[in-house]
Amino acid sequence: MAKINIQPDFNNQNFEKYQDFDKVMDKYNQNPTPENGGENKNGKKFNFKIFIGPGIAAITIIASIFYMQKDKKSHNEKTNETQQEELIVDEEIVFSPNIPVDTLKLNINPDSSYIITQNDYFMFIPPKTLVDENNEYVEGEVEFLFQGYKNVAEIASSNIPMNYDSNGTTYAFQSGGMFQLRAYQRNNPINIKPKKEITIAYKTELEQSGNVYYYDEQKNNWTFTEKDKGLQNTDSIAKIIDELITESLIDNINDKRVVFDLDVLTSDFPQLKPLKGILFSVADKDSLLVRTIAQTQWNFVEATINKNNVKFCFGKTNTDTNACLLTRPVVTSKKEIKSLKNKLQDFVQTKQQSIIDQKKQLVFESNKNQIYRAFKITGFGVWNCDRPFKDDDAIVQLDLKLPNGESLDEHKTFQLIRLNNKAIATGRSKKLKCKKGQKYIIMVNDYDAKKIYSTKVFTVKNQKPLALKLKETDTKQMVLKLNTKL
Amino acid sequence: MEDELTIIERAKTNPQDFKPLYQKYFNDVFRFVLSRTGDIELTKDLVSDVFCKVLQALPNYTYQSPSGFKAWLFKIAYTTTMEFFRKQKKEVSITVDETDFNRFINEIAEKNSSSENNKEQLKKQLLEALQQLNPNDLQLLELRFFDNLSYAEIAQITEKTETNVKTKTFRLLKKLQSEILKTYNHG
Numbered sequence: 001m002a003k004i005n006i007q008p009d010f011n012n013q014n015f016e017k018y019q020d021f022d023k024v025m026d027k028y029n030q031n032p033t034p035e036n037g038g039e040n041k042n043g044k045k046f047n048f049k050i051f052i053g054p055g056i057a058a059i060t061i062i063a064s065i066f067y068m069q070k071d072k073k074s075h076n077e078k079t080n081e082t083q084q085e086e087l088i089v090d091e092e093i094v095f096s097p098n099i100p101v102d103t104l105k106l107n108i109n110p111d112s113s114y115i116i117t118q119n120d121y122f123m124f125i126p127p128k129t130l131v132d133e134n135n136e137y138v139e140g141e142v143e144f145l146f147q148g149y150k151n152v153a154e155i156a157s158s159n160i161p162m163n164y165d166s167n168g169t170t171y172a173f174q175s176g177g178m179f180q181l182r183a184y185q186r187n188n189p190i191n192i193k194p195k196k197e198i199t200i201a202y203k204t205e206l207e208q209s210g211n212v213y214y215y216d217e218q219k220n221n222w223t224f225t226e227k228d229k230g231l232q233n234t235d236s237i238a239k240i241i242d243e244l245i246t247e248s249l250i251d252n253i254n255d256k257r258v259v260f261d262l263d264v265l266t267s268d269f270p271q272l273k274p275l276k277g278i279l280f281s282v283a284d285k286d287s288l289l290v291r292t293i294a295q296t297q298w299n300f301v302e303a304t305i306n307k308n309n310v311k312f313c314f315g316k317t318n319t320d321t322n323a324c325l326l327t328r329p330v331v332t333s334k335k336e337i338k339s340l341k342n343k344l345q346d347f348v349q350t351k352q353q354s355i356i357d358q359k360k361q362l363v364f365e366s367n368k369n370q371i372y373r374a375f376k377i378t379g380f381g382v383w384n385c386d387r388p389f390k391d392d393d394a395i396v397q398l399d400l401k402l403p404n405g406e407s408l409d410e411h412k413t414f415q416l417i418r419l420n421n422k423a424i425a426t427g428r429s430k431k432l433k434c435k436k437g438q439k440y441i442i443m444v445n446d447y448d449a450k451k452i453y454s455t456k457v458f459t460v461k462n463q464k465p466l467a468l469k470l471k472e473t474d475t476k477q478m479v480l481k482l483n484t485k486l
Numbered sequence: 487m488e489d490e491l492t493i494i495e496r497a498k499t500n501p502q503d504f505k506p507l508y509q510k511y512f513n514d515v516f517r518f519v520l521s522r523t524g525d526i527e528l529t530k531d532l533v534s535d536v537f538c539k540v541l542q543a544l545p546n547y548t549y550q551s552p553s554g555f556k557a558w559l560f561k562i563a564y565t566t567t568m569e570f571f572r573k574q575k576k577e578v579s580i581t582v583d584e585t586d587f588n589r590f591i592n593e594i595a596e597k598n599s600s601s602e603n604n605k606e607q608l609k610k611q612l613l614e615a616l617q618q619l620n621p622n623d624l625q626l627l628e629l630r631f632f633d634n635l636s637y638a639e640i641a642q643i644t645e646k647t648e649t650n651v652k653t654k655t656f657r658l659l660k661k662l663q664s665e666i667l668k669t670y671n672h673g
Binding site: 003004005006007008009010011013014015016018019020021023024025027028031032186187409410413 | 501502505508509512513516517520521524526529530533534535537538541542550577579580581582583584585586587613616617638647657660661664
């Protein structure tokens with residue numbers, strides 16, 4: 001546990017009496033070159049090793065050759081402008097401030113499956129899928145944050161590195177759609193259990209098909225996961241029913257628990273029709289809630305079947321009012337089990353049908369200039385449907401000038417959009433990798449200034465240093481601009 | 487004083503010429519290190535190490551701007567101090583200015599509409615919550631709110647990007663806010 005001392009006027013204390021430049025010079029004169037752990041101009045630690053003793057002479061020779069080659073390479077990188085500079089993007093991927101983030105809070109029961117249909121995406125979470133950092137199933141309120149990048153401009157403004165490294169070759173990306181999905185419980189990130197997956201489909205304006213890539217935030221690189229796939233059902237109805245109906249469901253109707261019959265207008269909620277006539281028991285603590293539910297006109301009723309119970313959620317749209325009841329179907333004899341099985345089978349089938357209808361709706365909408373790109377994701381983070389494009393290899397010195405005349409900080413990244421094929425590559429450090437004669441636009445997202453800048457369309461004609469002016473823009477303007485230019 | 491660029495270029499070949507910049511930045515670097523060690527003698531030693539490393543690394547340093555130089559200097563101060571704590575396997579202690587801490591409380595309490603009456607209670611809770619943070623998170627908040635460095639400077643010091651630093655800071659504040667709200671709700 002850290003110790004924190006609060007001191008009045010600490011910032012105004014003067015420590016100049018402790019100055020001793022001679023001491024600094026003494027230390028420096030004893031060792032005027034960087035020791036292990038010193039810093040070079042890139043801020044990276046020197047990693048020189050000194051080998052002493054004939055027993056390790058062989059290792060020394062090998063090491064010397066290695067370092068000579070390393071030094072040679074380093075020298076070449078410094079002197080030869082055409083050498084590629086390694087792009088290290090050591091950062092956590094964050095949501096772009098320029099694109100809306102959809103926030104959804106769900107009360108998760110690990111045994112339930114969830115179907116979520118939002119404006120811009122559709123998500124299916126099977127049971128026992130979400131786990132915390134200790135690999136324990138998550139239960140309770142979970143916050144999902146979704147950001148979809150629908151077009152080239154939004155992808156470029158995201159600042160997500162668009163370089164794919166495969167066997168030492170760097171590629172730019174021609175995206176068919178990219179999104180970021182995160183989930184948190186009490187601000188702590190949660191994960192998808194290994195070998196489980198969530199199905200997600202989201203709206204994109206990009207028709208390009210491609211493989212699926214996941215951005216590995218530990219390795220700072222894209223990882224190929226699979227060929228682009230369409231939506232698939234993951235749960236068989238028979239499996240759900242078999243798990244659901246067991247003898248353990250037999251309840252004694254005469255016990256003291258509160259029992260209620262489902263009383264909703266089945267014309268409004270056709271999926272609940274098969275459950276008519278089944279009694280459900282609820283815990284005493286919910287007895288008051290049952291009366292409230294009976295007296296209220298609800299706008300939606302959703303039932304989720306688990307192995308041991310049925311969960312009903314009742315809600316009113318455009319208000320904060322909602323209620324959830326965890327219930328168990330009540331059967332008094334083994335004879336009733338068969339009947340119950342059939343009814344629940346009907347319910348599940350109806351529910352499945354509603355999923356299919358939702359998917360049909362997605363397909364229908366996709367015919368209206370909206371494409372739903374479907375992914376099976378195995379982790380929260382950034383996913384991308386993409387086709388790698390062999391990066392251009394000519395390098396010219398670049399000076400990006402901000403509107404105030406200052407040069408853009410060399411640490412900032414930019415996104416280079418190749419106009420003829422919409423390929424996006426991320427660059428940094430005042431070097432532009434490009435191909436002569438091709439048309440490009442550069443976009444820069446300055447998060448701190450909350451501004452997006454772009455250059456005009458430009459063509460590189462030779463190896464001479466290039467100075468480009470940046471002009472403030474936004475993603476909407478960029479969409480229009482790119483649509484015009486592409 | 488001559489401009490920093492001229493001094494730096496001259497100090498690359500003659501380190502004695504660095505003295506004006508040593509004098510200029512000494513107080514800030516000393517306070518930065520002292521706020522982490524809480525020990526004057528130890529700080530004197532570490533600060534001389536910091537400036538020695540600065541002189542060693544100077545020939546390879548490319549000056550771009552005063553803020554860039556300051557961030558580079560603080561980066562060396564930060565890594566030197568952290569390296570010391572790692573080697574000594576000591577817990578980092580933090581000394582913060584009371585005014586800065588009160589400003590930080592206001593930042594945290596923004597959404598809690600705290601009255602003056604419960605500021606003291608909030609201060610106590612915040613101290614407890616801060617002490618529970620992992621050292622890296624605590625360092626980030628210290629750099630931002632108690633060393634009063636910009637996101638760009640912190641990014642350079644911690645070798646992260648500005649975006650990353652900003653997001654992490656935002657999440658930490660949110661986390662602290664929710665911890666404190668939780669205590670209120672249960673209190």
